[in-house]
Amino acid sequence: MAVLFDGEIASSEGMERFGIRLASELRAGDLLVLTGPLGAGKTTLTRGIGAGLDVRGPVASPTFVLARxxxxxxxxxxxxxHVDAYRLGSAAELDDLDIDFDRSVVVVEWGSGFLDGVAESWLDVTIERPVGAGAPDAGASDATDADVTAPDDEPRRVTVVAHGPRWSAVTLP
Known part of the structure; x- marks a missing residue:
């Protein structure tokens, strides 16, 4: 286990840019588990990862479809x-989604504790935001996990912890 990044990201735009930078290190078979409260920026980070991987979008919260x-x-x-494990009750339900972990980059929001034994290597990404910061964006596609936006766009603390041999030689800028 190694900390690849531990720092502050000043805005939603910065979170998206961080996702683009992170995507430059990702390849098929990589798994990221995102943890943070509602409105922390998990979907915004994933949107940046999608932009960095140059995938078809838009990348939005998969809350009502569970996986997209x-x-x-x-x-x-x-x-x-992009998986939202919030409504899943167990790792078995995640397995029922039949996700192609080997040939995709998989990002799981709310996945802590659901992925034991799924991968030998993965990244835990924790996003902390100030308590009570901002309000959900009224135009967000999913108000249950909407990202906080201006004018209350507060900095977030992001910590990326690498697990397993895949990440032993990787450093994040």
């Missing part, structure tokens, strides 16, 4: 599978 696959736009690209 975004195919690559270019030849040789990697699909992004």
């Amino acid at each position: 696959t975004h195919p690559p736009l270019g030849e040789g690209g990697v699909p992004l599978v």
Whole structure:
């Protein structure tokens, strides 16, 4: 286990840019588990990852479909599978989604504790936001996990912890 990043991200735009940078290190078979309260920026980070992987979008919260696959736009690209495990009751229910972990980059929101034994290596991404910061964006596609936006766009603390051998030689800028 190693901390690849521990720092503050100043805005939603910064969170999306961080996702794009993170995507430059990702490849098929990579798994990311995002943890944070409602409105922390999990979907915004995933939107940046999708942009960095150049997948078909828009990347929005998969709350009501549980999992959404975004195919690559270019030849040789990697699909992004975006999962919302919030409404799942167990790891078995996650397994029932029949996710292609080996040939995709998989991002699981609310997935802590659901992925034991799924992967040898993964990234835990924790996003903390100030308590009571901002209000959900009225135009967000999913008000239950809407990202906080201006004028109350508060900085977030993001910690990326790597587990397993896949990440031993990786550093994040």
